[in-house]
Amino acid sequence: MVHSVGPRVIEGGIHKVKGFKAQGYPAGIKRMRKDLSVIYSTMPGTTAAGVFTTNKVRAAPVIVSERTLRSGRARAIVCNAGCANAATGEQGMRDALEMAEITARCLNVQPEEVIVASTGVIGRHLPMDIVREGIKNCVGTLDAAEPGNVAAAMMTTDLVPKEVLVEAEINGTVVHVGGVAKGSGMIHPNMATMLSWIVTDAAVEADALQTALREAVNATFNMISVDGDTSTNDMVAVLANGAAGNPVVTRAKGYHQLKEALHLVCETLAKKIARDGEGATTLLEVRVENARSLEDARLAARSVTKSPLVKTAVFGRDPNWGRILAAVGYSGAEFDPAKVDIQVKSAAGAAWVLKAGEPCETLDKDGLRRIVDKDHVVFTVDLHDGEHSATAWGCDFSYDYVKINADYTT
Amino acid sequence: MVHSVGPRVIEGGIHKVKGFKAQGYPAGIKRMRKDLSVIYSTMPGTTAAGVFTTNKVRAAPVIVSERTLRSGRARAIVCNAGCANAATGEQGMRDALEMAEITARCLNVQPEEVIVASTGVIGRHLPMDIVREGIKNCVGTLDAAEPGNVAAAMMTTDLVPKEVLVEAEINGTVVHVGGVAKGSGMIHPNMATMLSWIVTDAAVEADALQTALREAVNATFNMISVDGDTSTNDMVAVLANGAAGNPVVTRAKGYHQLKEALHLVCETLAKKIARDGEGATTLLEVRVENARSLEDARLAARSVTKSPLVKTAVFGRDPNWGRILAAVGYSGAEFDPAKVDIQVKSAAGAAWVLKAGEPCETLDKDGLRRIVDKDHVVFTVDLHDGEHSATAWGCDFSYDYVKINADYTT
Numbered sequence: 001m002v003h004s005v006g007p008r009v010i011e012g013g014i015h016k017v018k019g020f021k022a023q024g025y026p027a028g029i030k031r032m033r034k035d036l037s038v039i040y041s042t043m044p045g046t047t048a049a050g051v052f053t054t055n056k057v058r059a060a061p062v063i064v065s066e067r068t069l070r071s072g073r074a075r076a077i078v079c080n081a082g083c084a085n086a087a088t089g090e091q092g093m094r095d096a097l098e099m100a101e102i103t104a105r106c107l108n109v110q111p112e113e114v115i116v117a118s119t120g121v122i123g124r125h126l127p128m129d130i131v132r133e134g135i136k137n138c139v140g141t142l143d144a145a146e147p148g149n150v151a152a153a154m155m156t157t158d159l160v161p162k163e164v165l166v167e168a169e170i171n172g173t174v175v176h177v178g179g180v181a182k183g184s185g186m187i188h189p190n191m192a193t194m195l196s197w198i199v200t201d202a203a204v205e206a207d208a209l210q211t212a213l214r215e216a217v218n219a220t221f222n223m224i225s226v227d228g229d230t231s232t233n234d235m236v237a238v239l240a241n242g243a244a245g246n247p248v249v250t251r252a253k254g255y256h257q258l259k260e261a262l263h264l265v266c267e268t269l270a271k272k273i274a275r276d277g278e279g280a281t282t283l284l285e286v287r288v289e290n291a292r293s294l295e296d297a298r299l300a301a302r303s304v305t306k307s308p309l310v311k312t313a314v315f316g317r318d319p320n321w322g323r324i325l326a327a328v329g330y331s332g333a334e335f336d337p338a339k340v341d342i343q344v345k346s347a348a349g350a351a352w353v354l355k356a357g358e359p360c361e362t363l364d365k366d367g368l369r370r371i372v373d374k375d376h377v378v379f380t381v382d383l384h385d386g387e388h389s390a391t392a393w394g395c396d397f398s399y400d401y402v403k404i405n406a407d408y409t410t
Numbered sequence: 411m412v413h414s415v416g417p418r419v420i421e422g423g424i425h426k427v428k429g430f431k432a433q434g435y436p437a438g439i440k441r442m443r444k445d446l447s448v449i450y451s452t453m454p455g456t457t458a459a460g461v462f463t464t465n466k467v468r469a470a471p472v473i474v475s476e477r478t479l480r481s482g483r484a485r486a487i488v489c490n491a492g493c494a495n496a497a498t499g500e501q502g503m504r505d506a507l508e509m510a511e512i513t514a515r516c517l518n519v520q521p522e523e524v525i526v527a528s529t530g531v532i533g534r535h536l537p538m539d540i541v542r543e544g545i546k547n548c549v550g551t552l553d554a555a556e557p558g559n560v561a562a563a564m565m566t567t568d569l570v571p572k573e574v575l576v577e578a579e580i581n582g583t584v585v586h587v588g589g590v591a592k593g594s595g596m597i598h599p600n601m602a603t604m605l606s607w608i609v610t611d612a613a614v615e616a617d618a619l620q621t622a623l624r625e626a627v628n629a630t631f632n633m634i635s636v637d638g639d640t641s642t643n644d645m646v647a648v649l650a651n652g653a654a655g656n657p658v659v660t661r662a663k664g665y666h667q668l669k670e671a672l673h674l675v676c677e678t679l680a681k682k683i684a685r686d687g688e689g690a691t692t693l694l695e696v697r698v699e700n701a702r703s704l705e706d707a708r709l710a711a712r713s714v715t716k717s718p719l720v721k722t723a724v725f726g727r728d729p730n731w732g733r734i735l736a737a738v739g740y741s742g743a744e745f746d747p748a749k750v751d752i753q754v755k756s757a758a759g760a761a762w763v764l765k766a767g768e769p770c771e772t773l774d775k776d777g778l779r780r781i782v783d784k785d786h787v788v789f790t791v792d793l794h795d796g797e798h799s800a801t802a803w804g805c806d807f808s809y810d811y812v813k814i815n816a817d818y819t820t
Contacts, residue, residue, distance in 0.1 A: 057739030058745045087747075089768040122732025123769040232736050281820055308718065322532025325497055326642050329467030337467045337497075356501040359533040 004220045007168035007177075007261040009268060014178035015147045016165050017202040019243030022147035024153025027134025029120075029127060029190060031084035034153035036134040037136050039077040039197055040107055040142060043241035047203075047212035051217045052114065052236040059097040061116040062233060068100070068112055072206025074239060075113040076317035078103040079198050081156050081182070085118040087227065091281040095126045102132055106139035113289035119156055119182060120281035122232060140256060142406060154182035154195055170254040173246035175202035178312050179265040183224075183273030195257050196236045196269055197239030201214040203242030203248040212259040213238050220266035223302060223392040225276045230315035238262070271393055274305075275375075282314055285378040287390045288328075296333040296383075303331030304379060305394030314377060315396035317345065319368035321353040324379055339384040346374035417578035417587075418673040419678060423590035426575050428611040428652030429453045433555035433677040434563025437544025439530075439537060441700040444563035445536065449487040449518055449607055450552060452649035457613075458484035459620035460525065461627045463644040469496035470506040471526040478510070478522055482616025484649060485523040485648055488513040488545060490591070491566050493692055495528040495536050496642040504538045516549035525550060527605050529566055531594060532642060552771040559751050564592035564605055572682040578671035580664040583656035584611035588673040593634075593683030599789050604631060606679055613652030614659040616670060616748045619659065622669040623648050629678035633712060633802040634684045648672070681803055684715075687784075690805030692724055695788040698738075699799045707800035712734035713741030714789060715804030724787060725806035729778035731763040749794040756784035768792075 004242045019042050027036040050069040052062050054074050085092050100114040107114075117128070147277050151161035162181045169176060181196035198213075203214060217236055242248070249258045264307050275283040286304045291297035304310055307327040313320040321342055329337065342354035371377070424432050429452050437446040438780035460479040462472050478484060495502050507614065510524040526584060572591045608623075627646055628647055633676070652658070659668045685693040696714045701707035714720055716739075717737040723730040731752055752764040758781045762770050771787035781787070 055736060055739035056741075056743075056745065057735050084732070086767060087732060087764065087767060089748075089766075121730070122736060128519065208673060220417070232732075232739060320498060320531070321643075322494070325467050326465060326532060329642060331466075333466075335466065338499075356499075359497060361562035382419070 002107070007166050007264045009264065010165050010167045012165035013147055013163040013176070013182055014039070015145070015200050017176045017178040017199045018198045019043065019144065019241045021142045022150045023138050023142045023191070024149030025138035025141065027132055028130045028132070028334060029080055034149060035081045036131070036138050036143065036149040037079050037137065037153040038138045039150060039199060039239070040102060041075050041199070041239050041241040042249045043243055046075055046239050046241040047072055047206040047209050048115070049206065049213045050235060050237040051214055055229060055232050057086065057117060057232045059233040060092035061085055061118045061259055062087060063093065064096045064100065064236060065117065065235060068115055069237065071112065072210070073113060074115050075109040076103055076107055077115040077117065077237060079117040079129060079154060079195060080126070081154055082120040083118060083124050083126050084120045084233050085124045088123070088125055091125055095128055096325055098128065099131060099135065102135045103139065104389055106136055117185070117233070117235055118215050119154065121193055127172040131181055135153060147205035151180040156182065158182050159276055162269055162276065164262050164265055166261050168257060168317045170202055170246050173244055175200060175244040175246055175261070177202070177261045178264050179269050179288045181269040183276060184364045194234045194273060196221065198236070198238040198262065198265055200238065200240045201242070201244040202240055202249060202258060202298055203246055204240040207241055208249055208251045208255055208258070209238060212255065212262050214260040215259060216266045220263065220270040223298065223390065224270045226393065229335070248301065274393035274395050277395035279398040282396045283376045284311070284314055284394045284396060285376065286392045286394070287375045287378065287380045287389065289380060289382045291383050291387055291388045292334050292386035294388045294390060296335065298334070299331045299332040299368070300328045300381060300383070301392035303327045304381065305392045307398055311394065315398045317369050317373045318366060319372055321351065324356060324381065335383040335385050338340060339381040341384065343380040345369050345378040345380065346370060346371050346376060348374050417576050417640065417674045419674065420575050420576035420577045423557055423573040423588055424449070424560065424609050425555070427586045427588040427609045428649045428763065430609045431552045434559030434562065435547050435548035435551065436488070437547070439544070441576040443579045444550050444559060445491045446541070447489050447558060447560040447563035448513060448548045448552065449609060451485050451609070451651040453577060456481055456485055456649050456651040457616040457619050458508055458525070458624050458647060458649050459616065459623045460645060460647040461624055463641060465642050467497065467608045467642045469494055469528060469643040470498060471495055471528045471780055473503065474506045475512065475525045475527065475645060477646070478525055479524065479647065482620070483523060484525050485519040486517055487514055487525040488525040489564060490536070491564055493528060493532040493534050493536050494530045494532045494643050496532040498535050498765055501535055503588045505538055508538065509545065511756055512545045513549065516546055517755060518783060518792060520798045521808065527645050527663065528641055529564065529605055552726070561590040563591065566590050566592065568685055572679055572686065572776060574675055574678040576671050576674050576788035578667060580656050580659060582669045583654055585610060585654040585656055585671070587612070587675050588672045589679050591679040593685055601734045604644045604683060606631065608646070608648040608672065610650045611650065611652070611654040612650055612656055612668060613654070617785050618661050618668070619648060619650055619658055619667055619816045622672050625669060625706050625760035626672040626676045630673065630680040633708065633800065634680045638702060662668045662716065674782065684803035684805050687805035689808040691785070691808055692806045694721070694724055694804045694806060696789065696802045696804070697790045697799065699790060699792045700796055701746050701797035701798045704800060706745065707798045708802070709726070709741045710738045710743040710745070710791060710793070713789065715802045718807055721804065721807035724782060725808045727779050727783045728780055729763070729775060734791065735764060738791055745793040745795050749793065751792040753790040754778060754781050755788040755790065756781050756786060769814055
């Protein structure tokens with residue numbers, strides 16, 4: 001029996017995953033920056049899976065791509081930034097379908113093999129002349145692509161591109177899983193204006209890929225929150241092309257290893273998104289431990305990362321942990337307030353602020369303030385009420401969040 | 411049959427309601443301002459009702475007062491600002507009970523007839539020496555009280571006191587209903603750090619009072635949102651002392667008139683709270699029309715008033731109505747996105763921005779910006795999907811919201 005090494009993050013990005021080409025191009029939808037991207041799998045048998053926004057209002061590309069991914073197969077992803085193609089009616093559907101068609105024609109694949117995505121302002125039609133030309137140019141320069149172009153071309157109010165590469169072993173074969181993402185405003189559980197593309201050279205049966213992606217997304221992307229809003233356009237999709245030559249992963253074989261690798265890719269990208277939340281200065285991590293159920297743990301953790309009062313307190317380096325307790329209290333999670341412990345931790349140290357529902361009398365306020373004054377702060381909420389745990393990620397709420405969002409469309 | 415006139419707001423406040431005394435006093439819990447208040451009904455048969463926070467974490471005074479109000483009777487309310495007496499364990503319960511006892515002794519009523527409330531920072535014990543002395547001084551100066559003192563003594567980060575007086579006719583007798591409230595941060599449906607006391611000289615049977623209060627609160631206080639957080643301390647209570655001499659209101663007699671009067675008091679106070687949200691520059695009113703159910707209408711309306719992206723857009727006078735649609739989309743309400751109309755309205759005019767799920771092509775951006783640039787903006791969302799409507803109120807999200815909340819405990 002081959003000893004399997006757990007997945008690990010290594011240097012690089014999606015360009016290091018065998019059998020994929022990827023390019024980002026400045027089409028001109030947004031002035032002076034890359035705004036259109038294409039990812040292409042050179043392998044005919046590529047399987048695919050996706051997870052989509054739960055918002056009742058779904059952008060045209062979401063509707064088109066969900067339909068495409070029902071087949072469990074896809075060869076390419078085309079994505080634009082600058083215009084969400086949401087609330088755009090029949091014309092919006094035609095535009096999304098045409099994006100797939102043009103991409104398919106350029107790549108010599110079928111339109112039903114192309115995943116389409118858009119991100120940007122809601123309620124405007126795509127400038128299709130620019131998009132058509134952009135797709136052609138993007139595909140035309142695929143072979144000359146530089147690493148990082150796709151992640152750069154997905155950005156809206158993101159400050160930094162987000163990309164990761166993970167190496168893993170599946171049943172003895174080394175495989176790679178790479179991912180890119182965009183996030184920032186409107187980020188919240190259940191798919192916010194967040195897009196992420198994951199590519200792997202592992203061979204994975206389509207059903208196993210879908211299940212593993214869903215599980216990984218629930219524990220990672222769906223546990224981040226920037227402002228509690230969810231969007232009309234979110235999507236995570238994965239393409240698995242088999243270029244690594246591993247025996248095909250199924251639910252019965254290699255599934256756990258695949259899932260762990262996907263989880264690591266998703267968690268790394270999710271944390272990058274939370275840290276890059278609009279105006280954020282601190283990555284906020286909330287661990288809820290010993291909850292009655294996984295659902296309770298997730299509800300409680302997300303409620304804290306979502307609370308504007310907690311988020312502004314973190315921005316102010318204000319050790320107002322009462323707001324953490326209040327946010328757990330209205331989360332909908334079942335628990336007994338008299339059992340709750342809360343700890344605040346960062347690279348500067350750790351302190352328990354609440355034990356069994358009562359404040360720790362020994363609190364040193366200046367010490368607490370020093371702990372919160374770091375770029376990664378962890379709140380641990382121990383409910384002492386069961387065996388389930390969950391982690392959620394968010395960021396603080398700053399003046400800049402308001403500034404960025406007070407004037408976005410104009 | 412006597413023709414009944416609907417309730418109307420008139421000049422004055424709770425001091426104009428017969429048979430009540432009310433005083434606010436600077437006890438010293440907060441430096442240099444009124445922070446302790448007592449309301450007292452001089453009539454022995456006073457009935458009472460209350461509605462409490464749904465947060466799992468309940469402050470000691472909430473637990474005590476809910477117990478008190480089970481009897482349907484109360485004679486007095488004692489309330490302090492500056493310390494929430496929440497997450498304070500057994501000591502907190504003893505302190506809350508003692509507040510009731512001291513007040514009862516000073517007023518010569520029973521401790522079980524005194525409603526207790528606190529608002530302020532979570533996780534600190536009440537400075538009971540100051541509170542004891544303050545209650546005595548407050549009751550001692552009841553007869554010398556000036557109008558407005560109670561509303562002033564409830565304020566935390568509120569900028570203005572909130573008070574209203576309503577005159578109504580119940581079965582031919584003129585009655586008055588007065589109310590005071592405090593709100594500001596942490597305001598959200600299901601009772602946020604919001605306290606409101608309502609007093610009426612109408613005679614009302616206790617069950618009818620409780621039902622009418624619950625209905626009024628659900629349609630008013632529970633439809634406002636400042637930041638989406640709910641608190642550990644919220645409470646609305648009403649005292650009805652019968653000094654007006656009307657035949658006792660029951661579910662069968664005079665109920666509708668009482669409910670309308672209570673509704674008007676609650677709605678007026680709720681809007682004052684929303685307008686005075688921390689850092690707010692604009693009162694945001696969201697009307698959802700023609701929803702499938704009342705619950706759907708309320709979910710959708712509250713979701714829009716709660717959305718940080720909508721709130722920052724309003725602050726920026728940015729006509730980004732796509733965020734309104736997205737917020738309805740993730741509200742949990744059932745609707746068909748292809749049927750939705752959205753209108754933006756203010757004293758500066760009105761404009762439809764979305765019709766049947768698609769943007770109105772004739773949009774004039776500068777015109778829209780002028781409409782949003784007012785201190786009261788109304789978004790109407792017509793779902794064309796049923797017969798139920800609801801209104802929610804909120805405010806914009808400004809730099810000052812962040813500033814106020816970044817540094818509250820210290």
